[in-house]
Amino acid sequence: MAWVWFHRFGSPPYFYRLAKRLTPWVAWPAALLCVAGLIEGLGFTPPDYRQGDGWRILLFHVPMAFLSMETYIVMAVSAAIGLIWRMRVANAVAASCATLGASFTVVTLGTGMLWGKPMWGTYWAWDPRLTSELLLLFLYLGYMGLRSGFDDISRADRASAVLAIVGLVDIPIIHYSVDWWNSLHQGSTLIGTGGIAVPSMWVPVLMMIAGFELYFIALLLLRTRGEILRRERNASWVAQELGEAPPDSAPSGPPLAHPAAQRV
């Protein structure tokens, strides 16, 4: 059966252990790439002919902007998988994405503002690219707020999945806003016409993109593991994994059991 891998991937203990094994293999290359990209980008790459050293802000801005959108796609797709196939791991992944994505969006907007003041002459303009990216931040915050409104985790999953899927429409708008409308924001740095002229400038940018990409994967694996533990806290495999006695045999009941059990 071709779907066996899919079902195995959807088993929380299997995913938990896989994620645990994979994390160092992703985290270390991420750290190395980011440090190397930073040293290269800040120490050895020439300044821009017009922006001077200010262009180096884009070493953070471009990877973070990429990730802010990519995280949303990962979140919405896993939420949809969780909604349709009731796959617990997918729901855990979606729930783990929101804080990461919101943080990436905040860094994108912040670094963009720091760059915008000296270069454009203003911190903020209601330009289509900037406005749609701000909307993305509100989508993440809305997703997180909506989830926190439910006590029952599977209800939170279902309701927030619908919001995540609806919000997906903002992603192509952010991406194409600079092509569709007159905007203050410049076009894509790496895709399309123009862009970076010399390898000595795009190499550190690509290193930072690759590094932050792996950084995101490492964080997502970590957060998903935490999310799975929280959701499966009463399962015996969790007790086994954490080297504790299974909940049933504990004399005073499990520490994280149903709230009713804790009220004596």
Place this chain on the structure above:
Amino acid sequence: MTPRRRRLVLVLGILAGVGLASALALRAFQQNVTFYFDPSRIAAGEVRPGESFRLGGLVQQHSLVRTPGTLNVQFVVTDLKHSVTVRYAKVLPDLFREGAGVVAHGHLDDQGVFIADEVLAKHDANYMPPPVARSLQQAAASTGPADPAAAADGAH
């Protein structure tokens, strides 16, 4: 229809519905979601005198005039078909340059001069080290434009 299939159809339905609604809304907005007007649209009479709006285009070569002792500047914004004269009395941003893009907010006075209260410089998404820009300038010097920015832009 199994419940799973029903949920799949539901999700695809939401995607299609929201996608279609946004596409229609964006089509309707196409004319209005404009961050700035270019000089041709002003020449076509799309803006009323006295109305505040943003003007966008290229700063015409050799059109920048500074009034000594003040911040007052005057320059011409062009889209290569029509042009508008702009007056401004504040500090210009770093990327402001003749031949480069600007977006200015302000209004037209009676003479059709654009009185700007904010001038923003547009970045053209070209990045290169100064020596590359210089050699592009030298390469272009024999063929005509003497301005480094124009020469560098011309290379793309």
